[in-house]
C-alpha cells in the first residue's frame with residue numbers, strides 16, 4: 001500500500017495557501033497529511049485555520065531565542081520526530097537558516113507571487129505592479145539560504161489587460177497560487 005507522506009507547512013500570516021493545501025487533502029486530491037503548522041506569529045489567521053482542521057501548531061517567538069540556530073533546532077527536532085518528508089513554506093516571513101536546510105536537504109519549498117528572479121523579497125506583487133510589468137506570475141522553488149533564490153520548480157503566468165486594479169491582479173495571482181502549489185506538492189511527493 002502507498003504510504004501517506006507527511007508534510008509541515010510554515011506560515012506567518014493569512015494562510016490562504018495553507019488552506020488550499022488543506023482543502024486539496026480533504027477533497028481527496030492530495031494524498032498527504034499535514035502534521036504541523038509552524039509559525040513565528042502565534043496570532044496569525046493561519047493558526048485559526050490549523051485549529052479548525054485539527055492540524056497541530058508549533059508556534060515560537062524568535063525573540064525568546066538567542067539565535068536562528070536555536071529556534072531552528074527545536075523546529076527540526078519537532079519535525080523529524082513527526083517524520084516530515086517535505087517542508088512547505090506558505091507566507092513564512094523569515095529566511096530559513098543552516099539548521100533546517102541541513103535537516104531537510106532539497107525538501108523545503110516556497111511559493112512566491114512573482115516570476116523569479118524578478119521581484120524577490122517582500123511585496124512581490126506590488127513591486128511588479130509598480131514596475132509596470134505586463135505579464136504577472138507565480139513561482140514555486142526549492143529553498144536555499146538566499147532570499148527567493150533557490151532552484152525553480154514551476155512557474156505560471158498571465159497577461160494583464162491593462163485595465164485591472166492592483167486588487168484584481170492580487171486576486172488572480174492568489175487563485176493561481178492556490179491551484180499551482182498543491183499540484184507541485186502532489187508531483188514532488
Ligand code: GRF
Pocket residue numbers: 011013014015016017018090091092111112113177
Ligand atoms: C503568498 O502570496 C505567497 O506567494 C507569499 O506570501 C503570500 C502568502 O499568502 N510567499 P497566504 O498567507 O498563503 O494567504
